Amino acid sequence: MSPLNTQRVQALNDTDAWQTVCAQQDLVSNSGVVVWLDGAQVALFYLPGAEGKTLYAIDNHDPQSGANVIGRGLVGSIKGDLVVASPIYKQHFRLEDGTCLEYPQQRLRVWPVRLNGDAVEVSVY
Amino acid sequence: MNSNVAALNKLQTLVVIGNGMVGHHCVEQLIEKGALEHYRIHVFSEEPMRAYDRVHLSEYFTGRDAESLALGDAALYQRSGVTLHLGVPVVDIDRAGRQVVTADGNTAYDKLILATGSYPFVPPVEGAEGDSRLVYRTLEDLDAIRAAASNARRGVVVGGGLLGLEAANALKSLGLEAHVVEFAPRLMPVQLDEMGGLALKAQIERLGVGVHLSRATQSISAGEAYRYRMNFANELFLETDLIVFSAGIRAQDALARQCALEIGPRGGAVIDNHCLTSDPSIYAIGECASWNGSLFGLVAPGYQMARNVAAQLCNEVAEPFMGADMSTKLKLLGVDVGSIGDAQGSTPGSRSYQFIDETTASYRRLVVDASGKHVIGAVLVGDNSYYDTLLQYAQNAIALPAEPAALILPSSEGAPTLGPGALPQSATLCSCHNVTKGAVCSAIDSGCTDLGVLKTQTKAGTGCGGCASLLKQVFEHELTARGVSVDKSLCEHFAYTRQELYALVRVEGVISFEELLAKHGRGHTGCDICKPAVGNILASCWNQPIMDASLVPLQDTNDTFMANMQKNGTYSVVPRIPGGEITADKLIAIGVVAKKYDLYTKITGGQRIDLFGAQLHELPDIWAELIAAGFETGHAYGKSTRTVKSCVGSTWCRYGVQDSVQMALTLEDRYKGLRSPHKLKFAVSGCTRECAEAQSKDVGVIATEKGWNLYIAGNGGMRPRHAELFATDLDDDTLIRYIDRFLMFYIRTADKLQRTSVWRESLDGGLDYLKDVIIHDSLGLGAELEAQMQWVVDRYECEWANALQDPEKLKRFRTFVNDKRPDPDIHFVQERGQRRPIMAAELNLIPVTEETV
Numbered sequence: 001m002s003p004l005n006t007q008r009v010q011a012l013n014d015t016d017a018w019q020t021v022c023a024q025q026d027l028v029s030n031s032g033v034v035v036w037l038d039g040a041q042v043a044l045f046y047l048p049g050a051e052g053k054t055l056y057a058i059d060n061h062d063p064q065s066g067a068n069v070i071g072r073g074l075v076g077s078i079k080g081d082l083v084v085a086s087p088i089y090k091q092h093f094r095l096e097d098g099t100c101l102e103y104p105q106q107r108l109r110v111w112p113v114r115l116n117g118d119a120v121e122v123s124v125y
Numbered sequence: 126m127n128s129n130v131a132a133l134n135k136l137q138t139l140v141v142i143g144n145g146m147v148g149h150h151c152v153e154q155l156i157e158k159g160a161l162e163h164y165r166i167h168v169f170s171e172e173p174m175r176a177y178d179r180v181h182l183s184e185y186f187t188g189r190d191a192e193s194l195a196l197g198d199a200a201l202y203q204r205s206g207v208t209l210h211l212g213v214p215v216v217d218i219d220r221a222g223r224q225v226v227t228a229d230g231n232t233a234y235d236k237l238i239l240a241t242g243s244y245p246f247v248p249p250v251e252g253a254e255g256d257s258r259l260v261y262r263t264l265e266d267l268d269a270i271r272a273a274a275s276n277a278r279r280g281v282v283v284g285g286g287l288l289g290l291e292a293a294n295a296l297k298s299l300g301l302e303a304h305v306v307e308f309a310p311r312l313m314p315v316q317l318d319e320m321g322g323l324a325l326k327a328q329i330e331r332l333g334v335g336v337h338l339s340r341a342t343q344s345i346s347a348g349e350a351y352r353y354r355m356n357f358a359n360e361l362f363l364e365t366d367l368i369v370f371s372a373g374i375r376a377q378d379a380l381a382r383q384c385a386l387e388i389g390p391r392g393g394a395v396i397d398n399h400c401l402t403s404d405p406s407i408y409a410i411g412e413c414a415s416w417n418g419s420l421f422g423l424v425a426p427g428y429q430m431a432r433n434v435a436a437q438l439c440n441e442v443a444e445p446f447m448g449a450d451m452s453t454k455l456k457l458l459g460v461d462v463g464s465i466g467d468a469q470g471s472t473p474g475s476r477s478y479q480f481i482d483e484t485t486a487s488y489r490r491l492v493v494d495a496s497g498k499h500v501i502g503a504v505l506v507g508d509n510s511y512y513d514t515l516l517q518y519a520q521n522a523i524a525l526p527a528e529p530a531a532l533i534l535p536s537s538e539g540a541p542t543l544g545p546g547a548l549p550q551s552a553t554l555c556s557c558h559n560v561t562k563g564a565v566c567s568a569i570d571s572g573c574t575d576l577g578v579l580k581t582q583t584k585a586g587t588g589c590g591g592c593a594s595l596l597k598q599v600f601e602h603e604l605t606a607r608g609v610s611v612d613k614s615l616c617e618h619f620a621y622t623r624q625e626l627y628a629l630v631r632v633e634g635v636i637s638f639e640e641l642l643a644k645h646g647r648g649h650t651g652c653d654i655c656k657p658a659v660g661n662i663l664a665s666c667w668n669q670p671i672m673d674a675s676l677v678p679l680q681d682t683n684d685t686f687m688a689n690m691q692k693n694g695t696y697s698v699v700p701r702i703p704g705g706e707i708t709a710d711k712l713i714a715i716g717v718v719a720k721k722y723d724l725y726t727k728i729t730g731g732q733r734i735d736l737f738g739a740q741l742h743e744l745p746d747i748w749a750e751l752i753a754a755g756f757e758t759g760h761a762y763g764k765s766t767r768t769v770k771s772c773v774g775s776t777w778c779r780y781g782v783q784d785s786v787q788m789a790l791t792l793e794d795r796y797k798g799l800r801s802p803h804k805l806k807f808a809v810s811g812c813t814r815e816c817a818e819a820q821s822k823d824v825g826v827i828a829t830e831k832g833w834n835l836y837i838a839g840n841g842g843m844r845p846r847h848a849e850l851f852a853t854d855l856d857d858d859t860l861i862r863y864i865d866r867f868l869m870f871y872i873r874t875a876d877k878l879q880r881t882s883v884w885r886e887s888l889d890g891g892l893d894y895l896k897d898v899i900i901h902d903s904l905g906l907g908a909e910l911e912a913q914m915q916w917v918v919d920r921y922e923c924e925w926a927n928a929l930q931d932p933e934k935l936k937r938f939r940t941f942v943n944d945k946r947p948d949p950d951i952h953f954v955q956e957r958g959q960r961r962p963i964m965a966a967e968l969n970l971i972p973v974t975e976e977t978v
Contacts, residue, residue, distance in 0.1 A: 026942040030650075030678035031685075033937070036944035049639075049649055061950075066965060067694030068948050072682045072741075076652030079617065085653035087682035087690055092653075 043071030147411030148240030149176030277366030389415025704789030705732025714754035774811030783828030
């Protein structure tokens with residue numbers, strides 16, 4: 001049975017609608033996986049050892065190459081910012097807000113994401 | 126009003142007379158610059174075939190046919206607007222009527238380019254005719270020489286200049302006993318000085334070519350032992366079966382004379398700095414042109430003139446022709462000969478340094494100006510590796526080093542090269558964006574101390590990237606010169622170089638990135654520079670499976686998914702084919718997999734097969750099938766051993782002296798899976814013919830009668846480097862011991878992403894030092910390096926076989942972790958019977974939504 005069929009939509013407050021996209025054990029520590037979210041491709045990065053936020057959701061589409069590969073990029077920190085490097089041309093995107101360090105005109109969509117028990121939930125707004 | 130029609134009516138006619146190398150180059154340049162928008166071009170050639178490479182004419186006798194000597198693409202002359210008239214000599218130019226006259230009729234011109242070249246000068250010698258009056262200029266001439274040689278034993282060339290020696294080489298390759306007769310007291314009197322001529326004579330005589338100097342041929346009569354007898358002064362003579370005259374060239378200016386263009390003192394149509402003759406509608410280029418009283422018999426100045434005229438005719442700004450540097454380097458009869466500037470030292474006040482090695486008949490001369498500060502000329506015989514550096518000194522007026530003689534003295538380091546400090550300000554570093562060293566220096570002077578910032582500011586290194594290493598060297602050198610300390614830290618997380626981190630990992634037995642970061646780094650995360658570098662060091666040291674949980678996050682995507690990511694996000698897969706040897710069953714197995722998954726298939730340069738277009742979720746299935754068929758991973762994705770290329774060796778080849786395939790299998794089996802600072806390529810050739818191209822590899826092995834010769838640190842690719850002979854006639858065990866030590870020493874001391882070639886060049890003490898360490902064990906490291914290699918060898922396992930046994934590791938091979946669909950944005954199109962990624966421009970051809978009416 002596809003996980004999509006089990007997704008729950010909850011209205012937490014007036015603006016956010018949390019949607020379960022996968023289970024915690026689908027995540028890979030210090031690395032990324034990709035989920036299908038109603039036609040969007042969302043890369044999830046899980047950094048269990050990080051101070052502060054440990055989970056990020058960012059667009060899987062690399063605007064420079066046009067390929068859907070961000071979820072397969074390498075995570076790192078540059079001058080205090082957590083970033084992912086595109087595996088094709090190696091430009092860096094901030095996990096926090098999706099801005100590109102090298103080319104400010106490239107900006108990736110980010111989603112609020114959280115762990116709710118065993119479930120990974122993304123907010124569709 | 127239709128503007129297209131108007132433009133067509135305005136087309137002018139451009140006639141080019143001559144389709145030699147220079148005439149052809151001019152047409153090529155014209156078309157490239159868009160001349161067909163303004164001109165209809167007619168090219169007339171006396172010769173029956175289109176332009177061919179005269180510089181390599183002697184190869185016509187060693188297997189190259191006329192077609193392979195032809196220049197450029199025949200299609201050039203087939204496009205509309207260009208007409209090539211082969212075998213149609215122009216017999217007259219009617220300047221008043223602006224038309225050229227041929228046997229086929231007249232062709233009117235608006236502009237005319239003379240590129241008629243030159244013809245060989247044959248001095249008037251009594252009795253010279255037929256096979257005793259051959260010349261060496263065109264393919265037809267060569268056919269005549271070949272016909273004359275068929276019943277001949279001995280051949281003589283009259284003329285010991287550049288072309289004469291080329292002709293002697295041609296006679297030699299036809300199997301004749303070759304002799305050179307020169308009027309002057311030395312060979313190549315224009316380019317060489319007396320000592321240089323002597324050295325060249327000695328070298329050529331060693332090759333079995335007779336050299337006779339200061340001989341003027343007075344007459345030719347019937348011979349006794351051979352067909353002809355050449356009679357010289359003082360009753361001296363030489364008998365021969367054929368004679369080729371190569372006593373210089375003369376400008377082919379017959380048409381120019383006929384139509385009364387101004388002719389230079391040594392012949393040739395007089396041209397100005399724009400290559401215009403005395404008629405403003407007529408240009409002359411190449412050997413038929415006389416500029417400032419000089420003729421230019423080399424191809425480079427001819428090309429310069431061709432480009433100049435093409436630019437003018439296309440209304441571009443053309444650099445005026447201001448004469449040409451006649452410096453040359455060539456290989457004559459296999460002997461290196463180089464001549465730069467004032468080779469004879471005839472400039473008043475000039476002084477020379479000379480080096481003579483009579484044992485090898487090598488000679489080098491450095492001519493400096495009266496001040497002793499600048500190079501104005503040089504002569505090289507026997508070794509041209511000094512040429513490029515000397516030419517830089519001469520052309521850029523670089524100040525000489527304290528010991529100028531060092532520039533021509535032999536050194537164990539090889540010929541001296543200019544370091545980043547010695548390059549002139551005008552030297553181009555990045556040719557894509559035309560960034561000079563001066564531009565880099567002024568960026569530094571206005572405050573730039575960061576290489577990344579420098580690249581953004583100047584664009585240097587942002588084109589093809591080929592200059593990255595030179596740019597970094599110059600940048601660091603200039604910073605150091607300005608007293609700025611250069612930060613060699615790996616990145617912001619580690620204040621160590623790769624070599625230092627390697628030592629820390631090995632000495633302290635560090636086995637994880639987190640441990641190294643905690644002990645010696647900063648922060649908690651690392652970045653995309655230090656993570657793969659440390660992952661690579663850990664693998665080189667301990668050879669754990671790279672899919673282990675702690676290692677996965679360190680790898681670039683290629684290592685993580687054990688496949689090579691391509692531009693559309695799909696992967697290519699390369700199974701190992703050791704030594705390039707493969708059974709029919711295994712070939713079929715690859716074919717079956719490629720067909721099943723619709724993979725684009727291509728043979729690689731390393732004798733393997735690359736399968737393209739697999740999506741992430743398909744990789745485990747593909748590998749399960751490949752492993753079931755007996756394949757292992759080929760590590761094409763890793764900084765690691767790639768392939769050991771081999772020729773078929775003594776088992777099949779009639780020339781092979783050792784079993785190169787077996788040795789390739791032994792080496793590939795030993796070093797497969799070895800992780801290193803950069804990729805490693807090997808090759809084994811079964812004899813000195815070197816069909817496996819081992820001398821372009823990191824490790825090259827060539828069979829000898831007695832064993833194996835080992836070559837190291839070669840490189841193909843962006844910056845080719847010939848491998849160096851490291852040790853000779855080794856037995857199997859010694860060969861492997863040396864390779865073990867060499868590779869481990871490289872892994873231990875090289876910088877991140879540094880190939881063996883660059884590493885070897887950066888070693889203080891050079892090749893001799895490396896021999897000391899590896900062969901003579903001067904550091905006492907030999908046993909340790911071998912033990913480290915054995916550790917890695919013993920722990921080898923196929924990473925794909927390992928991953929397939931572990932469901933936890935396979936979890937990552939999902940395009941979407943919550944959905945089974947493939948990536949819907951990946952599209953292919955069919956091309957030449959296979960699929961390829963769709964290009965951005967083709968994407969809009971796919972209907973994304975249904976059209977509504």
